[in-house]
Amino acid sequence: MARTVKLAYGTSALLVTYVLVNVGLHHYNDHVALTDQANASLVERGRQAAEACTACHYLDQKANFIGPHLVALLGRSVASVVQYEYSPAMRAHQGSWSAERLAQFLTNPQATVPGTKMAVQGWSPEEVQALVAYFKSKD
Template identity: 40%
Template sequence: MKSLVRQWSVACVFVLADANAVQAVDPTKGESLYEKCHACHAIKQQGVTLGPSLVGIFGRKAGSLEQFRYSPAMRRSSLVWDDATLDSFLTDPQALVPGNRMPFAGMSEKSDRDDLIAYLHKATEQ
């Protein structure tokens, strides 16, 4: 019986640790984080901005909008934008695509990147 209680206690610790490790994304927080991006990137319409429009970004090949002049590094990249590639790019744009022109140092907090990506899903639907 003592062994069963111990096993149950250990199992509870792992369940609680996993529950604490999982954090829900917050698109509302992501919207406020997007304020750092909005000067360069449109999310509601195609248009002239300093950076490429993010409308329809999910599933789009990086460097593929005809109306935007991308860096040669971005045009040559084989990236297709999804949650994983955006997470990597937002972490350190120069590490993922060396020589790209985006003047952004990166976003170190994983939860911030997750919130921003959740917001972009909602805001950039076509």
């Protein structure tokens, strides 16, 4: 009798574990799928917003324009494009372009790098988030 009860407990414990793991996995997969989709549309919005950058920057070829090219921007050292004449302010900014530093710069270029030659107002938090997602996805 005690044995049957133990077995019953054991079996239901297994069943409960199985159900929990499966429900958990489903949730996880749904979440990942949604996140991928949300990220894809964020990247697409960023790609559109980055059209504004092309007034002054090449995004896909290593050629300088009014500003330096933005190929492989994330992780790149600040003010490191050869043959581009950076402002002293940008040369003094140091380090490299992380997602966080890029977001800060794009939100308010003049406040982040006082004296920068990048004469733009800056972008909204939503646009900045999309732009950073785009640059992350790009190269």
